[in-house]
Amino acid sequence: MTAPDILRYAAFTTQPGGGNPAGVVLDAATLTDAEMQQIAIDVDDAETAFVTGATGDGAVAVRYFSPVAEMPFCGHATVATAIALAERGLVAADEAIRFSTAAGEVSIDVSSDDTGIRATFTSIDPVVSELPPADTAAILELLGLDLDALDPDLPPRLSHAGNPHPVVALADRAAFDGFGFDPAAARTLLDARGWPATITIIHRTGPDRFAARNIFPVGRITEDPATGSAAASTGAYLRELGAVEAPGRIVIDQGGHVGRPGTLIVDIPAAGGIVVSGYAVRL
16 A cells, blocks of 8 residues: 555644644545554644545545544644645635535635635534533542632533533633643543543633633643634533624634644634634644
């Protein structure tokens, strides 16, 4: 078998030192599950995206693997893959494309401006549900915090806009910046609850701006630098709580705590999928 061309992009940034790196394989049609998993292990980014072909209705079939397992969906790797396709002329800039993923079909608009190529994806219709008190307690114990640390205006929820993400809002910036956690304990908690992606911790920094940290111990990673699926889930969570005006836009700052700052733009319609956009740069 000819070795596939493995690309790497940092998404939700225009700087190579920022955002969230992702592997991208555009010619994965002949790869087995085991081969894709091994590539993801070797790349050792949070996720690697594999374009496995076209569906009968013209969508692009994409699969996502972390170094641990296959993921239903990955936002930053979606942005990276769409921009990689556009840079190679496989989709036209200013063209809408559709990715067929294990989480459902996701539409992506690709556009270009003076900054570069930008990808905007619309999540599946999200579902927001109560986070059981035992799960909230387990997350706070992991962070070394108690119930008093929670933002009373933003109660914990489980939000699913491609992946199920527990979303926990902290009231105090010092607590948000200062918490630590044991990666092995975090992985045990994620696996025990069946959460395939991140535990999302947020802090409101303005009416329409939030800081986020996403716990995701895989390979060498403990915190995900910029998490598109979590951004979509956060947008759905805020809409469900009535904590932001919808339709409206929020900005999420993420990655500074792990030295890879990035910015995620999240548009929240009155109903339906959440819209997340950003640039990506080739590494």
